[in-house]
Amino acid sequence: MLLLFCSLPETKYSEDGLMKVKVIGCGNILASDDGVGIEVVRALEKNRLKSNIEVVEADSAGLSLLDFLEGADKVIIVDGMITGAQPGTIHRFTYKDLRELSAGDVNVPSLHSLGILDAFKIGEKLNPEIMRREIVFIGVEIKSRKEFSVGLSPKVRKAVPKAVEAILRELA
Numbered sequence: 001m002l003l004l005f006c007s008l009p010e011t012k013y014s015e016d017g018l019m020k021v022k023v024i025g026c027g028n029i030l031a032s033d034d035g036v037g038i039e040v041v042r043a044l045e046k047n048r049l050k051s052n053i054e055v056v057e058a059d060s061a062g063l064s065l066l067d068f069l070e071g072a073d074k075v076i077i078v079d080g081m082i083t084g085a086q087p088g089t090i091h092r093f094t095y096k097d098l099r100e101l102s103a104g105d106v107n108v109p110s111l112h113s114l115g116i117l118d119a120f121k122i123g124e125k126l127n128p129e130i131m132r133r134e135i136v137f138i139g140v141e142i143k144s145r146k147e148f149s150v151g152l153s154p155k156v157r158k159a160v161p162k163a164v165e166a167i168l169r170e171l172a
Helices: 032-044 064-069 095-100 117-126 126-130 155-169
Strands: 019-024 053-058 074-081 088-094 134-141
Touching: 019 032, 019 064, 032 053, 032 074, 032 088, 032 134, 032 155, 053 064, 064 117, 064 126, 064 155, 074 155, 088 095, 088 155, 095 117, 095 134, 117 126, 134 155
Parallel strands: 019 053, 019 074, 074 134
Antiparallel strands: 088 134
C-alpha cells in the first residue's frame, strides 16, 4: 500500500483558536473612487470583529500586497475595479477566478501598472506556498481611476455598505 502525503500550508490560529483572517483594503483616497477599498475597510472596522480578524489599509495593490498574505489562512482583498458594469456594482472573485481572467476581459485593479493579478503571478513563482491561502477578492465597480479628488462618487459611496456586507458574509 502506497500512501502519498502532500504539504499543506501551516494553519495559523489566533489566541482564541480561530483561523487568522486578513481583510486588506487597497486604493488611493486622493483619487476619488480608487479609494473605495480603504473606505470599505474603515467602515468594516466599525463592526464588532472577532479577534482573529486583522484589517489592513494598503495604498497599493502591487508586490507589497504579497507581504500582507503572510500570517493569514484566509485573505479578503477589497478594491475598486473597472469591468464596464454600473459604478457601485459589487463583484466577488476567488484567486482561481482571477487567474482565469485575461487582462483584456477585466481591468483587474492595478496601481503603477502592476496589479493584483500580476503580483499574484509573481507570488506563485517566488513563494508558491503563500499562494495556497484562501484568497477572496471583493471588487467595487468604479468609473475611473484618473480623477483626482478626495471622496467617493455618490454611486460608489452607496456601495460601501454592500461591500461591507459581502465581507461580513465571507467572515461568517
